[in-house]
Each structure stands twice: as structure tokens, then as C-alpha cells.
Amino acid sequence: MQVRSADAAEIDHLARLWHEGWHETHAPLLPPHLTRLRTLESFRERLQAALSDTRVAGPPGAPVGFSVLKGEELYQLFVSPEARGSGVAAALIADAEARLAECGVETAWLACAIGNERAARFYEKSGWRLAGTVVNQAETSTGPFPLEVWRYEKRLARPT
Structure with missing residues (x-):
């Protein structure tokens, strides 16, 4: 499976993928107020801002x-x-870990919605370990939204 940099022309497609996936997997677990803020346009704007750090x-x-x-x-x-x-x-995830290691990151982390058992099993299978429950500041159009999440971490091997 080849992983490559995202192209600006793919933002609308990726925003739909993210919007649909987020609402399927996260909306049932998270506060309704946050769910209302997770519009297709909000995902498009976040992808546009993160395009240089997005791989597909x-x-x-x-x-x-x-x-x-x-x-x-x-x-x-x-x-x-x-x-x-x-x-x-x-x-x-292998591509992301390699990129993080190339940047000198020794311990990478990610936030997982509490209750997203499928994602948690995948992260654990991929060598990530639950470090604890933390409050993460989720980005929204109205500013940061404090959200309790599971924090997963993984020690990365230095590239040779």
C-alpha cells in the first residue's frame, strides 16, 4: 500500500471521508455540542490548514x-x-511513525475518543500503549473544546 502526500485537489474528497467517518465513530461517544460543530465545512477547513502534514x-x-x-x-x-x-x-500509521521518527520524535502520542474500542484495539495491535486519560483541546470553529480522551503513546526507533 503506497502512502503519499495529499494533493490540494483531494481536500473535498478527504473532508467527506473524514466527516462521514467522524460522525459514524465519534458522534455516538461525544457531547452533542461538539457533534454540531463537526460540519463538512469544518473538516474541509482543518484539512486545508493541515495539507502539508497530510498523507493519503x-x-x-x-x-x-x-x-x-x-x-x-x-x-x-x-x-x-x-x-x-x-x-x-x-x-x-507506519508512514506516520516513520515521519515522526525522522523529525526526531522519541515518543509519539495520539488522542483516541473514550469508548472508541475498535480504534483502541488497532492502536494497541500497532504497538501503541494507553498512557492515561487526559483533557485534550479539540479544535472547533468557536475555539478550543475541552474533551477527555484516551492518550496513547509509542516510543519510536531512531532512523538509521
Whole structure:
């Protein structure tokens, strides 16, 4: 599975993938106020701002998954329902870990919605360990939204 940099022409497609995936997996677990703020446009704006840190897997123009890095954080990882279980998420997370290690990150982290058991199992299978429950400041159009999440961490091997 080849992972590549996202193209600006793919933002609308990726925003739909993220919007649909987020509402399927996160909306049932999170406060209704946050769910109302998670509009298609909000995902489009966040992807536009993070384009240089976004990697995708899948055909040009129609990727089936993406990851976004932010500092030492694997900030986002989403895969379309059709591609789940196909190795796309594993390829994206391996790519993200390699990129973080190349930047000198020794311990990477990610936030997982409390109760998102499928994602938690995947992270653990990928070598990430639950470090605890923390309050994360979720980005919204109205400013930071304090949200209790599971924090996962992984020690990364230095590139040789």
C-alpha cells in the first residue's frame, strides 16, 4: 500500500471521508455540542490548514484513508469503511511513525475518543500503549473544546 502526500485537489474528497467517518465513530461517544460543530465545512477547513502534514493512501483523486501529523502527535487517522481491514490503516500509521521518527520524535502520542474500542484495539495491535486519560483541546470553529480522551503513546526507533 503506497502512502503519499495529499494533493490540494483531494481536500473535498478527504473532508467527506473524514466527516462521514467522524460522525459514524465519534458522534455516538461525544457531547452533542461538539457533534454540531463537526460540519463538512469544518473538516474541509482543518484539512486545508493541515495539507502539508497530510498523507493519503489510495488512488489519486479518491484516497481511501489519510493521516495528519501535528508536532509529536499523530493528530488524525481515518480510513473509509470500505477500506477498513485492508491494510490501509496499518500503512498510514507506519508512514506516520516513520515521519515522526525522522523529525526526531522519541515518543509519539495520539488522542483516541473514550469508548472508541475498535480504534483502541488497532492502536494497541500497532504497538501503541494507553498512557492515561487526559483533557485534550479539540479544535472547533468557536475555539478550543475541552474533551477527555484516551492518550496513547509509542516510543519510536531512531532512523538509521
